[in-house]
Amino acid sequence: MRVLHVVPTYLPAKRYGGPIFATHALCAALAKMGCEVTVFTTNVDGAGESEVPLDIPVDMEGVKVWYFRSPFLRRLYYSPVMSRRLEEKCGGFDLLHLHSVFLWPTWAAARAARRYSIPYIAAPRGMLVQDLISRKSPWLKKVWISLIEQRNLERAAAIHVTSAVEASELEKFGFALPRIYEVPNGVTAEPKGKGTDDFPPELARLFERGRPVLLNLGRISWKKGLDRLIPVMSKLPDALLLIVGNDEEGYSSKLKELANQAGVADRIIFSGPVYGAAKYALYRKATLFVLPSYSENFGNVVLEAMYEGCPVVVTPEVGAAGIVEASGGGMVTSGEPTSLAEVIKHLLADNTLRMDMGRRGIEAMRSSFSWEATAKRMAEVYQEIVTQCKKVECLNKSRH
Numbered sequence: 001m002r003v004l005h006v007v008p009t010y011l012p013a014k015r016y017g018g019p020i021f022a023t024h025a026l027c028a029a030l031a032k033m034g035c036e037v038t039v040f041t042t043n044v045d046g047a048g049e050s051e052v053p054l055d056i057p058v059d060m061e062g063v064k065v066w067y068f069r070s071p072f073l074r075r076l077y078y079s080p081v082m083s084r085r086l087e088e089k090c091g092g093f094d095l096l097h098l099h100s101v102f103l104w105p106t107w108a109a110a111r112a113a114r115r116y117s118i119p120y121i122a123a124p125r126g127m128l129v130q131d132l133i134s135r136k137s138p139w140l141k142k143v144w145i146s147l148i149e150q151r152n153l154e155r156a157a158a159i160h161v162t163s164a165v166e167a168s169e170l171e172k173f174g175f176a177l178p179r180i181y182e183v184p185n186g187v188t189a190e191p192k193g194k195g196t197d198d199f200p201p202e203l204a205r206l207f208e209r210g211r212p213v214l215l216n217l218g219r220i221s222w223k224k225g226l227d228r229l230i231p232v233m234s235k236l237p238d239a240l241l242l243i244v245g246n247d248e249e250g251y252s253s254k255l256k257e258l259a260n261q262a263g264v265a266d267r268i269i270f271s272g273p274v275y276g277a278a279k280y281a282l283y284r285k286a287t288l289f290v291l292p293s294y295s296e297n298f299g300n301v302v303l304e305a306m307y308e309g310c311p312v313v314v315t316p317e318v319g320a321a322g323i324v325e326a327s328g329g330g331m332v333t334s335g336e337p338t339s340l341a342e343v344i345k346h347l348l349a350d351n352t353l354r355m356d357m358g359r360r361g362i363e364a365m366r367s368s369f370s371w372e373a374t375a376k377r378m379a380e381v382y383q384e385i386v387t388q389c390k391k392v393e394c395l396n397k398s399r400h
Contacts, residue, residue: 001382002036002092006109007099008077010041010065012050014275015246018218018300019125022162022185023099024060029186029375031062035382038093040085040105042077043067046248055081076104086112094386096120097160101127101149102141110152119157119389121181121381126162126297126319129169132223150175157385160378162298163319169295181381184323186371187303203242203271207285212239212348215286215310217279218301220247225292225315226255228335233264235341239348244271244282283308287354288347292335293318303369306330306361311354313343323369329361 009016011024023039031037038057043050050067057064068082082105090096090112098106101124113120128149133141150173153159159180161167167180207213214236218224226243233241241264243255252270259265274282283289289305289312298319305312312330314321324330333343347354 002094003097003382004093005039005097006105007041008103008105009044010039013045015046022300025186025188025371026375026378027063028061029371030379033375033379035379037063039063039065040082041067042070042079044070044074044077078104083108090118091116093118095382099123100125102144107148114155119385121158121160122153122156123160124170126166129295130172132295153177157389164322165319166297183374183377183381185298185300186374187307187365187369206269212287214239214241215282215289217244220245220251221249222251223293223295225294225335227258228292228337228340229290230255230258231262231337232341233267234262236344241268244274246273280308283310286310288313291318292340303365307365309358309362311347311357327360327364329357329364
């Protein structure tokens with residue numbers, strides 16, 4: 001099967017976090033299964049650009065990645081060259097998989113797919129959450145939804161979500177949606193490397209103190225609920241909190257101010273991003289992984305932590321919360337500081353319970369959440385959609 005994935009950014013633009021890694025992991029696993037996988041993306045990497053060849057296919061683990069320049073309207077990832085290539089090549093694919101909303105590549109790809117009667121799957125990637133929309137550019141996004149996004153979603157052959165939480169949030173909009181397929185992300189196996197030898201020196205020294213370390217890893221953003229976690233540290237006088245990740249929003253200054261107000265600034269360490277073997281070593285060294293998000297369509301880091309045997313604490317708003325409960329690899333609790341503090345204190349006081357959770361997490365991740373298993377399920381979804389859309393009714397619906 002020939003599948004085109006359209007995504008605004010792609011590796012090596014690591015700053016954009018989990019969705020970038022998840023999209024490539026899915027594509028690579030599909031390619032390994034025998035699918036002919038192509039990616040159309042831009043070379044945007046924050047304010048700069050990824051150093052990649054432009055407008056030619058680049059092989060990345062069996063995936064043909066085409067990077068296109070975005071000369072202006074970069075916040076929308078607008079690319080005239082991508083538009084031309086979509087027109088030229090769209091008809092040669094069996095199906096398109098579109099990742100993101102509110103951005104130009106998804107709009108352009110959906111239009112091209114409808115024009116050539118090619119079925120497409122829309123994957124909002126957790127961006128269609130009413131609370132998130134209300135916090136940032138609400139009027140602009142509501143106009144975009146009304147004029148563009150609703151049509152893109154309703155005319156898709158299917159919707160791809162990674163969790164029941166994401167599906168529930170999407171259904172609140174009241175759109176006349178096609179079938180929603182829930183296919184969770186997989187977890188990437190530990191890359192080979194030196195692990196702790198790759199740590200920045202300050203992180204290596206942190207684990208030599210003999211104190212419990214709470215780890216939060218990922219893009220630093222208000223939606224991650226760190227403003228709920230920091231006050232909890234006043235109730236955990238022996239613990240350290242390590243916050244690892246990019247700060248694209250400049251949110252760290254507010255968190256540091258909050259830490260000063262709570263009197264816990266000396267026990268909170270902010271680190272830049274950590275990748276590869278060193279990241280997985282962090283999971284293994286941490287006492288607990290804590291993600292008290294307000295909104296999280298999935299949470300790849302949660303599965304990564306469990307894969308390495310680190311017990312996790314998450315809020316119900318984290319898409320992977322159901323996996324945490326089912327696997328026994330951690331606990332799901334309210335993000336209200338008192339409840340969050342009680343759960344963390346309970347786990348810190350019970351070494352046996354933490355070890356049992358770590359074992360259960362490892363077993364669940366390695367048996368059921370490999371990228372090979374995820375790709376197999378996604379390939380089944382692709383085949384089902386393509387078969388259905390060969391019928392006249394579905395083809396007519398796909399036309400613009």
